[in-house]
Amino acid sequence: MNPDAEVDEVAFASAQRLIKVTALRGTPVEGDGCANCYYFLEPGERLAFCWHDKLQTLVGADWWCQFWEMTE
Numbered sequence: 220m221n222p223d224a225e226v227d228e229v230a231f232a233s234a235q236r237l238i239k240v241t242a243l244r245g246t247p248v249e250g251d252g253c254a255n256c257y258y259f260l261e262p263g264e265r266l267a268f269c270w271h272d273k274l275q276t277l278v279g280a281d282w283w284c285q286f287w288e289m290t291e
């Protein structure tokens with residue numbers, strides 16, 4: 220960790236909680252990822268908002284979480 224980092228402990232704890240609850244990870248799982256998930260707000264973008272009620276945050280196209288759902 221960068222020794223110069225000034226971490227907002229509340230935001231950091233919130234991010235850790237989000238990862239724990241959603242199993243969010245930075246790589247896709249067997250071809251499933253945010254890019255082809257129902258909740259990825261702007262398909263085609265590399266970074267977009269996830270509107271799943273447990274997420275409600277920016278996510279990367281190559282990320283994945285346990286709430287992944289097939290696009291309709």
Ligand code: SF4
Pocket residue numbers: 243252253254256257258259269270271274278282283284285286287288
């Ligand atoms: S629900 Fe999960 S897999 Fe789907 S866009 Fe949101 S973070 Fe990505």
